[in-house]
Amino acid sequence: MKxxxxxxxxxxxxxxxxxxxxxxxxxxxxxxxxxxxGKVLSAFMKEVSSGRMWTNVSASLLRVLGGxxxxxxxxxxxxxxxxxxxxxxxxxxxxxxxxxxxPPIALIPLVIVSQGVGESAKISVIFVATFLVMVxxxxxxxxxxxxxxxxxxxxxxxxxxxxxxxxxVPASFPYIxxxxxxxxxxxxxxxxxxxxxxxxxxxxxxxxxxxxxxxxDVVILxxxxxxxxxxxxxxxxxxxxxxxxxxxxxxxx
Amino acid sequence: MxxxxxxxxxxxxxxxxxxxxxxNKIEIKDLNKxxxxxxxxxxxxQNTNLTIKNNEFxxxxxxxxCGKTTLLNIIGGLEESTSGSVKVEGVEVKGPGKERGVVFxxxxxxxxxxxxxxVEFGLKLRGLSKQERREKAEHYLELVGLxxxxxxxxxxxxxxxxxxxxxxxxxxVEPEVLLMDEPFGALDAQTRAQLxxxxxxxxxKEQKTCFFITHDVDEAVxxxxxxxxxxxxxxxxxxxxxxxxxxxxxxxxxxxxxFIEIKNEIWSKVYREYLEVSK
Numbered sequence: 355m356k357x358x359x360x361x362x363x364x365x366x367x368x369x370x371x372x373x374x375x376x377x378x379x380x381x382x383x384x385x386x387x388x389x390x391x392g393k394v395l396s397a398f399m400k401e402v403s404s405g406r407m408w409t410n411v412s413a414s415l416l417r418v419l420g421g422x423x424x425x426x427x428x429x430x431x432x433x434x435x436x437x438x439x440x441x442x443x444x445x446x447x448x449x450x451x452x453x454x455x456x457p458p459i460a461l462i463p464l465v466i467v468s469q470g471v472g473e474s475a476k477i478s479v480i481f482v483a484t485f486l487v488m489v490x491x492x493x494x495x496x497x498x499x500x501x502x503x504x505x506x507x508x509x510x511x512x513x514x515x516x517x518x519x520x521x522x523v524p525a526s527f528p529y530i531x532x533x534x535x536x537x538x539x540x541x542x543x544x545x546x547x548x549x550x551x552x553x554x555x556x557x558x559x560x561x562x563x564x565x566x567x568x569x570x571d572v573v574i575l576x577x578x579x580x581x582x583x584x585x586x587x588x589x590x591x592x593x594x595x596x597x598x599x600x601x602x603x604x605x606x607x
Numbered sequence: 608m609x610x611x612x613x614x615x616x617x618x619x620x621x622x623x624x625x626x627x628x629x630x631n632k633i634e635i636k637d638l639n640k641x642x643x644x645x646x647x648x649x650x651x652x653q654n655t656n657l658t659i660k661n662n663e664f665x666x667x668x669x670x671x672x673c674g675k676t677t678l679l680n681i682i683g684g685l686e687e688s689t690s691g692s693v694k695v696e697g698v699e700v701k702g703p704g705k706e707r708g709v710v711f712x713x714x715x716x717x718x719x720x721x722x723x724x725x726v727e728f729g730l731k732l733r734g735l736s737k738q739e740r741r742e743k744a745e746h747y748l749e750l751v752g753l754x755x756x757x758x759x760x761x762x763x764x765x766x767x768x769x770x771x772x773x774x775x776x777x778x779x780v781e782p783e784v785l786l787m788d789e790p791f792g793a794l795d796a797q798t799r800a801q802l803x804x805x806x807x808x809x810x811x812k813e814q815k816t817c818f819f820i821t822h823d824v825d826e827a828v829x830x831x832x833x834x835x836x837x838x839x840x841x842x843x844x845x846x847x848x849x850x851x852x853x854x855x856x857x858x859x860x861x862x863x864x865x866f867i868e869i870k871n872e873i874w875s876k877v878y879r880e881y882l883e884v885s886k
Binding site: 500502503505506507508509510511512516520521524525527599600601602603 | 683684685703705707708709711713715716717718719720728729732733760761762776780
């Protein structure tokens with residue numbers, strides 16, 4: 355039997371999802387909340403032509419990328435230092451473990467009180483959330499570097515600096531990319547929560563405002579746009595992963 | 608260099624030694640290694656003494672846990688001894704050195720580097736120019752028959768090919784001593800036999816001192832001029848047996864009467880050690 359190609363299955367799955375959505379929304383009791391795809395599309399057109407869509411998307415993207423970049427910038431050195439020096443590990447580990455169990459959303463009231471409802475408050479919350487997720491996965495990656503590779507480098511004449519740059523960094527690179535994927539996902543989750551609590555623009559704010567006026571088409575539009583942007587970012591990181599870490603021995607299917 | 612009086616007249620069984628300096632390359636004196644653990648100390652090596660001549664091929668056999676790898680690691684400078692000394696060319700070993708190359712059982716190739724870059728790595732660390740690096744690496748890849756795979760990544764290679772790359776990488780930095788820790792242990796019988804012959808040929812051509820660990824008695828006898836038998840708990844040298852079979856040797860040597868005789872002698876002694884360990 356000939357196998358159906360995977361991309362075709364993916365397309366079929368999306369089409370099926372849209373059909374199910376359409377059918378569900380045509381049931382009156384459900385349709386009152388779950389508007390039809392057509393209405394969501396027309397809401398999309400209206401938001402785009404009025405310019406509000408772009409304002410909201412760019413505001414959210416800026417917050418996500420700002421908080422995420424700061425988180426990554428700090429997570430990489432902290433993770434490497436923790437993996438390399440037991441002293442740093444002993445000092446940092448309890449704090450990271452403690453804050454990791456606290457949902458970043460719980461920090462929002464504290465941040466708003468200290469920084470108001472401006473951009474810095476949102477970026478701070480996203481920064482904390484992404485840093486915690488990424489520092490742990492990158493740390494794990496550095497710890498997992500095969501000690502035989504370090505020995506092999508040493509007998510070939512590598513000094514500490516060479517081992518760091520030529521062995522540790524490339525060997526943990528796949529884990530950094532996994533950290534980036536987890537960090538981006540955490541950034542979006544936290545962003546919407548932060549925007550729901552108080553903002554004058556952004557996708558989370560768009561959803562919040564629309565729900566006040568019972569504009570379910572705009573609410574669903576917001577959900578769809580967030581999902582699509584998140585998916586696109588994830589695909590982009592996966593693309594980078596394939597391009598940069600194709601040397602890994604992984605399962606083929 | 609001490610005692611480098613080459614004797615071209617002697618009719619030695621080994622062509623290497625007849626034209627080479629016959630001085631001591633590695634001197635191991637009263638070496639001890641103790642691992643401290645939660646459940647008490649483990650003596651990995653006890654009063655180990657061994658002298659290896661220049662260009663000699665020495666194999667070490669023994670049950671697992673007899674300290675073979677520990678001994679190799681200490682010679683390689685990857686581990687420190689608890690007491691005693693290891694000297695290479697009369698100089699005390701204090702860490703890895705460029706005159707000693709190591710080949711590991713798990714190949715230990717850098718998966719993110721191509722075959723060529725793997726072989727070039729040690730040369731890059733020595734500050735060779737791009738041109739020199741490329742030429743040397745290609746020469747040694749040719750020696751192990753992998754010139755056509757220069758741009759492949761390790762994941763595209765079979766186990767035997769990976770180990771060939773690792774051998775080329777070790778050779779490329781031109782060490783005087785080659786330390787090999789069960790390099791063919793993970794390979795199938797055919798590939799192993801092939802690599803043994805290739806290693807012997809290279810050894811005869813490149814003139815190196817080889818310290819080779821294995822648990823395969825056949826492999827030890829086909830390769831070595833001397834076989835060191837180690838015993839476990841505590842790890843120490845039990846006996847050293849001369850293999851007086853002339854080179855060049857190949858797989859047909861395994862049918863040689865003398866080969867079988869020596870093999871059986873070593874095997875019976877090693878077997879006793881295995882029984883001792885499994886008690």
